[in-house]
Amino acid sequence: MKKILLLICFYSQLPAAKCQPSSYWQQQVNYTIDVSLNHADKSLDGHVKMQYYNNSPDTLYFIWFHLWPNAYKNDKTAFSDQLLENGRTDFYFSNNERRGYINRIDFKVNGITSKTADHPQQQDIIKLILPSALSPKTSINIETAFHVKLPDNFSRSGHIKESFQITQWYPKPAVYDKKGWHEMPYLDQGEFYSEFGNYDVSISLDKKFVVAATGVLKEEKDGEGSKTLHFQQDSVHDFAWFADKDFLVGHDTLQLASKIIDVYAYYHRSSEPLWKNAINYIKSAIKTKSNWVGEYPYKTVSVVESPSKSDGGMEYPTVTLVATPSNEKELDFLIYHEVGHNWFYGILASNERAHPWMDEGMNTYYDNRYSLQQYGNTDPGAIAANSSFIKNRMPDNLLHTLLQTVTAIKKDQPIETPSEKFNLINYNLVAYTKTGEWMKLLETELGLATFDNLMHEYYNRWQFKHPYPEDFKSLAEEVSGKNLDHIFGLLNTKGSLQKPVKKDIRVAAFFSMKNTDNHNYIFIAPAIGYNFYDKFMIGALLHNYTLPLTKFQFLITPLYATGSKKINGLGRMSYSWYPGSKGQKAEISIAASKFTADDFTDSTNSKNYLQFNKIVPSIKYVFANKDPKSTVRKFIQWKTILINETSLMFTRDTTRQIDVITYPVNHRYLNQLQFVIENYRKLYPYNATLQAEQGDGFLRFNFTGNYYFNYAHSGGLDLRFFAGKFIYTGDQTYLTQFQTDQYHLNMTGPKGYEDYTYSNYFVGRNEFEKFSSQQIMIRDGGFKVRTDYLSNKIGKTDNWLTALNFTTTIPKEINPLELIPVNIIRLKVFVDVGTYAEAWKKDAATGRFLYDAGLQLSLFNNLVTIYAPLLYSKVYKDYIKSTITEKRFVRNISFSIDLQQISLKRLFPQSPF
Numbered sequence: 069m070k071k072i073l074l075l076i077c078f079y080s081q082l083p084a085a086k087c088q089p090s091s092y093w094q095q096q097v098n099y100t101i102d103v104s105l106n107h108a109d110k111s112l113d114g115h116v117k118m119q120y121y122n123n124s125p126d127t128l129y130f131i132w133f134h135l136w137p138n139a140y141k142n143d144k145t146a147f148s149d150q151l152l153e154n155g156r157t158d159f160y161f162s163n164n165e166r167r168g169y170i171n172r173i174d175f176k177v178n179g180i181t182s183k184t185a186d187h188p189q190q191q192d193i194i195k196l197i198l199p200s201a202l203s204p205k206t207s208i209n210i211e212t213a214f215h216v217k218l219p220d221n222f223s224r225s226g227h228i229k230e231s232f233q234i235t236q237w238y239p240k241p242a243v244y245d246k247k248g249w250h251e252m253p254y255l256d257q258g259e260f261y262s263e264f265g266n267y268d269v270s271i272s273l274d275k276k277f278v279v280a281a282t283g284v285l286k287e288e289k290d291g292e293g294s295k296t297l298h299f300q301q302d303s304v305h306d307f308a309w310f311a312d313k314d315f316l317v318g319h320d321t322l323q324l325a326s327k328i329i330d331v332y333a334y335y336h337r338s339s340e341p342l343w344k345n346a347i348n349y350i351k352s353a354i355k356t357k358s359n360w361v362g363e364y365p366y367k368t369v370s371v372v373e374s375p376s377k378s379d380g381g382m383e384y385p386t387v388t389l390v391a392t393p394s395n396e397k398e399l400d401f402l403i404y405h406e407v408g409h410n411w412f413y414g415i416l417a418s419n420e421r422a423h424p425w426m427d428e429g430m431n432t433y434y435d436n437r438y439s440l441q442q443y444g445n446t447d448p449g450a451i452a453a454n455s456s457f458i459k460n461r462m463p464d465n466l467l468h469t470l471l472q473t474v475t476a477i478k479k480d481q482p483i484e485t486p487s488e489k490f491n492l493i494n495y496n497l498v499a500y501t502k503t504g505e506w507m508k509l510l511e512t513e514l515g516l517a518t519f520d521n522l523m524h525e526y527y528n529r530w531q532f533k534h535p536y537p538e539d540f541k542s543l544a545e546e547v548s549g550k551n552l553d554h555i556f557g558l559l560n561t562k563g564s565l566q567k568p569v570k571k572d573i574r575v576a577a578f579f580s581m582k583n584t585d586n587h588n589y590i591f592i593a594p595a596i597g598y599n600f601y602d603k604f605m606i607g608a609l610l611h612n613y614t615l616p617l618t619k620f621q622f623l624i625t626p627l628y629a630t631g632s633k634k635i636n637g638l639g640r641m642s643y644s645w646y647p648g649s650k651g652q653k654a655e656i657s658i659a660a661s662k663f664t665a666d667d668f669t670d671s672t673n674s675k676n677y678l679q680f681n682k683i684v685p686s687i688k689y690v691f692a693n694k695d696p697k698s699t700v701r702k703f704i705q706w707k708t709i710l711i712n713e714t715s716l717m718f719t720r721d722t723t724r725q726i727d728v729i730t731y732p733v734n735h736r737y738l739n740q741l742q743f744v745i746e747n748y749r750k751l752y753p754y755n756a757t758l759q760a761e762q763g764d765g766f767l768r769f770n771f772t773g774n775y776y777f778n779y780a781h782s783g784g785l786d787l788r789f790f791a792g793k794f795i796y797t798g799d800q801t802y803l804t805q806f807q808t809d810q811y812h813l814n815m816t817g818p819k820g821y822e823d824y825t826y827s828n829y830f831v832g833r834n835e836f837e838k839f840s841s842q843q844i845m846i847r848d849g850g851f852k853v854r855t856d857y858l859s860n861k862i863g864k865t866d867n868w869l870t871a872l873n874f875t876t877t878i879p880k881e882i883n884p885l886e887l888i889p890v891n892i893i894r895l896k897v898f899v900d901v902g903t904y905a906e907a908w909k910k911d912a913a914t915g916r917f918l919y920d921a922g923l924q925l926s927l928f929n930n931l932v933t934i935y936a937p938l939l940y941s942k943v944y945k946d947y948i949k950s951t952i953t954e955k956r957f958v959r960n961i962s963f964s965i966d967l968q969q970i971s972l973k974r975l976f977p978q979s980p981f
Contacts, residue, residue: 092246093125094123094264095121095122095243096119096264096265097118097121097240097241098118099266100117100269101268101269101270101307102272103238103269103271104272104273105232105234105272105277107273107311110218111215111217111218112215112218112234112237113214114215116212117209117210117211118209119208119209120208120209120241122203123205124245125204127202128201128202130197130198131196132187132242132249133193133194133196133241133242134193134236134239134251134254135193135194136236136254137169137217137219139192139253139254140222141167141169141191141192142167142191145192146189146192146253146255147159147253147256150255150488151222153749154256154257155492155976155978156750159222160751161778166220167219168216168217168225172214175210175211175212176212177210182198184197185197187251190251190253193242214238218232222256228376229375231310232311233308233310233374234310234311235382236260237308240262243262243419244263245534255421255488257487258421258486258487259420259421259487260421261418261419261421261534264417265304266304267299267300267304269281269282269298269300269307269309270296270297270298273294274294274295277312277313278311278314278315279297280309281299281307281370282304282307282308282387283299283300283304283307283366283386284301284368285298286299304386306384309387310389312336315334315336315373317332318333318343318346318347320347322355324354324363324364325363326363329364329368331350331351331354331369332370334373336373336375339373342392343399345396346371349399352404356404360523361434362523362524366410370386371387371388371390372389373390374390376391377391378391381406383406383413384414385410390403390406401439404435405435408434408435409431411431411527412426412428412430416533418534421486421488422486422487423484423536424495424499425483425506425559426535426540429483429502429504429506430507432503432507433504433507433511445465446465461576461579463581464582467500468501470493470497471498472584472585474497474980475616477617477653477981478646478651479493479980480494480502480562481562481696482562483498483499483502483559483560484560490696491696491697492697492978493980506555506558506565509555509558513550514548518548521547522547522548525543526543537556537559544556569585571585573588573589574587574589574590575590575591576590576592577591577592578591579591579593579613579614580614581615584615588612590610590611591612591614593608595607595609599663599664599831599832600831600832600835601632601664601666601832601833602634602636603631603632604630604631606628607628608625609623610622610623610624611624620641621643622641622642623639623641624637625637634664634677634679637661639661640657641658642658643655643656650694650696652692654688654689654690655689656686656687656688657687659683659686660681660682661681661682662681663679663680664677664680665679665680665713665820665833666716666833668716668729677714678713678715679713680713680826681711681712682826684707684708684709686705686707688703688704690703691704699748699977699978701746701747702743702746704741705740705742706739706741707738707739707740708739709737711825712733712734713736714732714734715731716731717729717730717731738761738825739763742758742760743757744756744757747977750977752776752778753775753776754774755774756774759772761811765807765808766796766797766808768792768794769792770790770791770792770813770848772789773788773790774787775787779877782877783879785876786875788850788873788874788875789871789873790850790873791870792848792870793868794813796808800866805866811824812864812866813869814848815851815861815869815904816849816851816852816853816855816856816861817844817848817849818844819843820833820843822845828965828967829965836856842959843962844963846933849863849869849902850871850873852898852900852922852924852962853940853944853960853962854962855947862918862943862944863904865906867904868904869905870903871901872900872902873898874898874899875899876897877895892927894925895923895925896924896925896926897922897923898922898923899920900920901917901919902917902918915941917941918943919941920937920939921939922935922936922937922938923935923936923938929974931965931967931969932965933963934961934963935961935962935963935964936957936961948960
């Protein structure tokens with residue numbers, strides 16, 4: 069009889085399910101929790117009692133429990149691994165003081181102390197072994213004390229100074245449903261799946277704190293310097309609360325069809341002007357969602373301002389956290405989005421870890437619908453745009469354009485992908501944006517009236533339950549009377565949801581991403597350039613670069629040089645295609661450029677400009693990654709570099725006994741094959757290039773590898789390794805040595821005339837005096853000490869050479885540049901060690917190993933770097949003493965300009981471009 073009464077009580081707490089399949093069942097867990105916040109040491113002490121109802125047809129011998137505060141325990145958790153994978157090192161390098169955990173767990177089941185077992189992989193999951201089997205349609209009482217050390221708020225839970233965000237904080241049973249156990253580690257990307265139940269929670273804390281929490285505040289008891297708040301809420305699957313001494317509270321009521329609810333906004337005093345209409349925004353969210361999906365079932369709704377300004381928002385039953393954006397329209401959008409999760413995360417509690425689209429994507433559809441209704445646009449970024457110049461060139465929905473870009477290059481993933489399997493970009497663009505568009509496609513297929521009827525029925529039938537994708541599909545077909553295999557099949561496929569349309573050609577200024585689904589743009593913009601010989605160059609930039617990326621791309625930049633009075637410029641055309649389904653890419657291209665490389669003033673005071681031009685056809689293949697989350701990029705590339713150079717020749721006319729100066733044009737070529745692998749992940753990034761080159765009379769092979777070792781607090785050590793070999797394909801003579809000099813291997817950084825492919829930008833490519841002559845390239849041996857004052861550079865070889873280069877940041881405590889508020893200059897220490905073939909010969913002019921060391925200033929993330937050698941081998945000391953008579957320190961300083969540092973992959977390792 070007790071069991072029968074218990075079952076009647078349980079079912080009376082759940083809303084009636086219309087046409088619910090008789091085979092459906094779900095577990096229930098009711099909680100009574102007493103917890104106290106120790107704000108001084110940032111910890112919780114609590115005790116939880118659970119009534120666990122086994123409504124399944126199975127006998128249970130254990131229950132998996134989530135101890136999610138242990139995700140913050142150390143750097144060996146799934147949470148820590150995912151943060152690193154997504155480019156964050158803040159938690160990985162945090163100390164124990166900033167981390168968190170849960171302990172003092174002592175489970176009792178029906179009063180019997182029970183054993184636990186660790187999860188084989190995850191530290192934040194534990195198995196409670198039941199002292200006796202839990203039969204179907206029976207229940208047990210589980211209780212335990214617990215202690216939580218709250219971490220810094222790395223992800224949703226913890227504290228930011230004296231502001232507390234208490235989420236995923238208590239021991240919680242994993243879901244057991246028709247597909248089995250769903251024990252899962254805590255993740256930052258990927259949300260939750262929990263059992264429904266009734267919560268009775270008492271929170272004790274310092275009375276100065278204002279608290280926002282799940283559910284209804286039933287009672288508040290004051291003590292000496294403290295208070296206890298008693299909250300209750302039925303039919304929810306989680307409980308979260310937030311405590312802050314600085315909260316202001318806005319409150320009003322809202323009349324819905326069947327009841328009046330309380331609406332609260334908790335925000336900080338400094339944000340009061342921006343939050344003045346927050347209550348109205350919350351009401352709009354509740355009213356529209358209640359109308360479009362189903363009436364809000366709870367008695368209260370709260371929105372809480374996050375102390376962080378950069379974490380967007382996070383939803384919990386009846387309460388949501390929202391970061392304050394830059395303007396009210398964005399705040400309206402954020403509130404609508406986060407409050408809207410009450411429906412698709414809170415009430416329709418699907419397994420969001422496995423099927424994130426059922427919450428994030430469905431919610432996005434209604435975000436778009438609301439935004440279109442309120443502001444005539446579906447993109448919150450476009451809503452907030454203030455500059456007409458930018459606004460007129462931005463797409464109506466930037467996220468749609470980015471989605472189309474990723475789709476076009478076959479780097480997207482299916483909508484039906486688990487949260488943790490998405491890469492960071494696709495999680496946002498596919499789980500949210502593409503699913504929102506898929507829902508719009510479903511609306512179009514069914515018609516708005518039928519679609520709204522479907523969503524009302526979905527809400528009524530599955531509220532407070534755990535629907536799966538197949539449940540939604542079955543209901544959609546039932547309501548519409550249609551076979552929807554073709555629509556729902558799109559959930560499991562890649563590619564665009566839209567059929568391509570024929571585009572016209574449109575000319576525009578600067579750039580535009582407006583209506584790129586309908587237009588192929590050609591853009592015109594002003595262009596400017598500079599070098600020592602051409603001086604300032606002005607001209608035009610003609611290109612078609614936009615988003616989504618087109619298969620055929622071109623860029624042409626004619627420039628008039630104010631110094632040389634020449635027409636210079638550069639250009640590139642390429643065609644790309646994607647032969648597989650995983651993003652592998654093939655590209656053929658041709659590039660060309662023309663500039664002045666040197667000048668010469670003859671005896672008549674006439675300046676003659678020595679120009680070069682090059683044409684570079686190439687083919688490149690980028691390999692696909694098996695794992696879409698991988699930040700590794702591998703490609704192989706072939707180039708043929710065809711170069712014409714105007715040179716300077718002096719001859720003697722013996723008949724007239726005069727010197728003759730001529731300017732012949734020399735022609736040369738270089739075939740280059742390289743294999744590159746790079747991984748610009750945030751922790752220990754690396755890249756390596758294996759290169760083979762062939763020119764007239766020689767072969768050149770080299771390997772360059774870079775590996776960065778992150779330090780725990782900040783900065784790191786950059787290790788570079790180089791090994792090269794030069795081979796003559798014909799006889800080695802003085803003439804062939806002279807003719808191939810610029811291709812030889814350098815221990816010191818090569819100068820402009822040794823940039824034999826004209827690939828690097830040099831201010832004064834062939835200068836040998838003053839500031840511009842001090843520019844080098846970090847290539848080959850990469851030494852920074854200068855040995856270019858005489859014709860024979862130290863360490864230059866036509867045989868073999870190898871070197872190691874070390875660059876380390878300086879600790880903040882002794883780095884004077886830390887006083888500069890803007891972090892655009894970094895002071896580092898460099899050390900170079902190398903050897904080469906001639907050093908191993910008998911009676912060699914140098915020691916077998918050379919070295920130099922000194923300080924460097926890195927500007928704009930190594931875009932420009934200045935080197936000051938302080939220590940170096942004796943052969944360098946002797947060279948400097950014999951060649952530099954004054955200002956030795958200053959004249960030995962060198963610098964490099966590395967435009968190759970400008971790379972989207974370096975800034976965003978998971979970028980698909």
